[in-house]
Amino acid sequence: MKRESTEKRLERIHTAITNLVAHRDVNAISIYDVAKEASIAASTVYHHYPNIEALIYGLMEGIFADFTHVLDEAIKPEEIRHWSDINRMIEQGFVDYYRGNPLVQRILLGQHTYTSIRHADAQNDLLLAEHVEAIYRRYFVLPELPNDVNIFAIALQVADKVYSMNYRENGDIPPEMAREAKILTEAYLGTYLPRNLPRIKADPTLN
DSSP: OOOOOHHHHHHHHHHHHHHHHHHSOGGGOOHHHHHHHHTSOHHHHHHHOSSHHHHHHHHHHHHHHHHHHHHHHHOOGGGOSSHHHHHHHHHHHHHHHHHTOHHHIIIIISOOOOHHHHHHHHHHHHHHHHHHHHHHHHHBOOOOOOSSSOHHHHHHHHHHHHHHHHHHHHSSOOHHHHHHHHHHHHHHHTTTSOSSOOBOOOOGGGO
């Protein structure tokens, strides 16, 4: 019998934890549950991950890569008239992504005790914020921004707090709360970004 490759085993483990998290409280899942769901020995799962926290942490790289993709896909250049349009598009993109990914909802918006995952999420917000700022600078001339904080990272975190609060209460992000997150982030960014920002002139050689 052909031995299963490490890549295939990891794929089965990741699929198993994804299926379990979609239907159960993250804190109630054990390595043995994952092994049973994946139809492999618990020792095999332990060989790759010492505990559930490490296993879920291992999924974060793919999730964070998705976030960057969400940012790029959310932006519709032809619909940008004001800098707030970028904020609206980004937040709507994240709401749509959360709604379509139960695993991500439970890990990043739900309640759990895994500090390494929360730390990784906060660190990724800083990286995402750089990407967000680059998007704004692609279309607008930004004023001088604070050096001691990243306003775009804070805006991302503010929105996530709203999503998290409502997900824990309702198991979803209601449309009205998605709207409120956009209002809050726009109001915060508006303390640093003037109402009317100069547009970046399009390069005629690119047409």
